[in-house]
Amino acid sequence: MTDPQPMSIFDQDQLAACVQCGFCLSSCPTYEVTHLEEHGPRGRILAMRLAEEGELPLTDPDLAASLTTCVQCRACEAVCPSLVEFGALMETARAELNERTPPRGLRRLAHALGFRALVRRTAVRVASVGLAVAQLLRLDRVLPDGVRPAQRVRLRHVLRRYRVPRGGRGSAPDDRGEAFVFLGCVMDGMFRDVHQATIDVLDAVGYDPRIEPSPPCCGALSAHAGREDEAHRMARATIDAYAGTTGPIVVDAAGCGAAMKEYGTLLGTPEAQAFSERVVDLCEVVDAAEVAAIGRSVPLTLAYQAPCHLRNVQGLADQARTLVSAIPGLTLLEPDDEQLCCGSGGIYSLEQPGFGDAMLARKDASLARTGAHGVVSGNPGCAMQIARAGWDIHHPAQLLARSLRG
Amino acid sequence: MLLRLRAILDTDGLTDGLRTSHLGRATYRRDASFLNADPLAVALPRTVEQTAEVLRACRDHGIPITPRAAGTGLAGGATPTGEAGARPVVVSVARMDQLRELDVANRRAWVEPGLVNARLGRAAAAHGLRFAPDPASQIAATLGGNVATNAGGIHVLTYGVMSQHVLAVELMDLDGEVHLLDGRAPEQGGLDLRAVSVGGEGTLGIVVGACLRLLPAPPATGTLLAGFPSLDAAAATVGALVTSDRLPDAVELMDARAIELVEGYAQAGYPQDAAAVLLLEYEGLPAGVDAGAATAERLASEHGATSVVRAADSDQRARIWKGRKAVAGAIAKQAPDFYLQDVVVPRSRLGEMLDTVVTIGERERLTILNVVHAGDGNLHPFILFDRREPDVLDRVFAAGHDIVETALRLDGTVTGEHGVGIEKRDFLGQVFDADSLAVQQAVRDAIEPTRLANPDKVLPTTVGCGEARMVPEGAWV
């Protein structure tokens, strides 16, 4: 190994902004697993500084591990008194790491196939159908635990076609105009029932829901994995697809919504900024008071899980929680784990199974302590991860649809 | 030595309890202070038994230890320095983070040292109880650390510092033996060694457990915000408040610069034209809270307050506190770095002290914000800077030094709640005379005779230390 050299990878002001106060530690799910500084936000920023200063190379195994074990939940940003933009720093670090130590062997193959598939709707659909069939025939059991999706993918969901009520044929007058449901990649492949619920809810609260245009993927997973160029391409393609339309772009996957709301900063163009401002989570367009007034009873006792990218990036956890608890008959319980990440993190649970499993175990124990029968979660990654612990997952859209559907 | 530690601690994968790598050590060079030193290794025991074995191993090899939990301290207490250049093993208790027992009937909790302060607060709140000490770092700071530094917070005026809430301490010595200090009964009729271990800053051994007192949550709260045309008027109001017939439970003062910065950032509704604001809180039963708040309104007006607002509901209360809590964020927008000082003066000298801080800031061409636990006379001047500016650190430390000297001149002291650590150690010769320092040293040596527990901290040493670097190589401070 050659002597490390000072580098200039990071935004100097951002790196300088951290005063190492440590207020972030208890918010960090990986620090909570090991209680090691190098697995906490403060230690990771120090690692970036050491690389930037040339004290250690970015490829130092410990340093690289410190950076790649971050689940990118961004809970640290929400508590940082110095407003460090940790997510952006971490994406920069990941991109640089990818360039220097590209994935090898099976991991490389998986990345190549996986990330390419995201932009091809048919590929995702074929994979989803394949998974559904495999689960039906119990062929998925040949996959090792941890890689095997626990989420039950049902053929009838995967193969379903969206029913989109059009102008006046829906249950309510469409006086709120058009709303575009963002279908995305994995959601469209595996969670069509959630999208259908979103369509129905939008219809019920007075929107004219649309599912076209349907760009293939928001690029969030690529961005988190440090595949910067790919993320930029996907973002631009998504923005282009909606050119010429107006009205809210409603996202029912918290991770996608968070990424799309950050296109403005990612691409830095006025066009991207304007697009980001159109992006809303489902909970932002449904009024809790209306649900409480007109909704039908959904007699379930569920625990609320706030997806990290809803809570920490979009800052909507309270709003979403309020909305779901407004559903008549529904008892919503709060787990005692401070809503720390479940360990899903996009493909994190596959890449860091040790951390992912430890985080899931903590989440599972906390959910169990609530005494709830199921879990409310508004993000596909979280849904798949928490399902691995044997929980029934309900998307807020599904609960709202059940309450509001005529 | 390291092999022995490795044998004691879990070393498989995620649970690796011993870090000796470059990065592993680098991340434990400092706490939240500016002081850096490179440890020999970092040990993270999971149990009291493992901790005992780690300490015995260090003792056998004559290697010093630096106890640590969250590392949110501001005085370098967890910076791993040793005497004469010896590199200590950092012993982090962060993995021992359980609430051992919440004894609701007797209003107390047994905690492990790594339990985060705010987590105890949440657990207690579920039973209508609270844990009173509330240092600003409470979301991450641990109770073991709070015990070790005798932490404070914004409710010290009526609730007292940490020590008043610590019923018992389990202190482990370098032989790995655990001493239950004091115990849960009052007036045990022996020496209150518990008192010395609270605030021992890791120099007397490692706190491996504590029994803490819980209080019932107050049924009513009254929060006020008053703006003043001068710092003196605000300081005089504080004097009148503490001599009135009911003490406020929190009295926070912010100066004009702090108000301006915070208001631009958090829009908490602070009066922009004020030279100082006082943030007052009364807690307890409703009539007493109302009477206290009414007295405060009257006294503030009598001392020339230009505005006095009492929060009508919890939203308004939250907004008033939002400004106080947004200080660090507001500073972050202004400058990348700050040096947070901690000094105390008798309340009657507060006005004089604040004026001098302003003068010091002007002389050193530095922006200094004053955020003050005014009821306690405890100042926290924030000195803002950008470390990339040449020679700025000299001016920052000169200002910090002068602030401490000023506090001493006004019969005050060098630290009210952050602790001595390394930062304030060399001021102790000015606080205490030789005989009093000798008493301090004698007590320390009596409790921890090996001199291996966090050497180099709290008391000035005759042996020069200087292993901690105020500014490490590279510009990151």
Added chain:
Amino acid sequence: MTTSTSWEPADADEMVAALADARSAGQAVEVRGSGSVLDRIPGGDEPVLSTAALDGIVDHAPEDLTVTVRAGMAFDELAQELAQHGQECPIEPIVDDGATVGGRLATGLAGPRQLGAGRVRDWVLRVRFITGDGHPASAGGVTVKDVTGYDVCRLMTGSWGTLGVITEVTLKLRPIPRQPAWFATETPDPTVAARLYRPAAVVTTAERTHVLLEEHPDDAAAQAADAGLEPAAAPTFPATARAALDPAALPGFLAELQHANSSPEGAALQVTAQGQLGLCHLDGSADALARARSVVERHGGRLLVLDPALGLAAFGSGHAPDAMTNRVTAALDPDGRLAPWRWER
């Protein structure tokens, strides 16, 4: 109490000299304030170092809520002075018996208001003292918040004169409660206490629970109504012995005492308990108290007997100092000049 030698120094310098005298005579001394406590424990014929001449307030700063007094000043005199400014230091003794401020600190014994106000040690800001080897020293400071150095102030509190001769004390003050009032009810303590928000004191006698409320009168009235309290006189305390144990162990201790009391040979014990504090005051015969002591110690507590005529030791075996206590004592009093017999009597 008869004494062979005694000193009554007028200031700290004279105190140093007196200690030097005793040292050169090879004598250990008993430090004495008013004797309000020392006269109630078995004494010997040792030389006495009196703080009686160290009298008076050094400085009272009402705006700082602090007062500095010489150790020999009578606590009730200090209280009267402070009351003129509407202030108090709530560490009064259990009965008005002329105790000195220094004595209050040295014994650390306080009345029932420590439930609401905290212990004696929580009101001590600075102590000036002479170490056993004759060095004048101080600990703490005159500010209400101070974490500079080890908390030797609290260490001195309750050290019963074994670490140093306290010459001057700075105390934290607070406003005097405007309308303190005692109430009583027949409902047992835990039930009453659960209905009250931070009462100033709760004292249980055989028949009744007594409560001191120091809140705003409207609040006190509402609290009293909630808990079914009636206005009542302040309770009186048995004064022969004082037990301190874990509050959680107190009910078991009381049950055992009651059982012993009801048996034919059990001499009657008067018991007043402060449940949440884990404190109990007792009156009774030497036999009864000896039995009570063994019960307390079995529950991990300690019993202090304050009547030398009973022929019992003041401190029980529960008070035997451990190794760390001995090391700390030796650090401040290396030659054992300050009441080295303390815990054996």
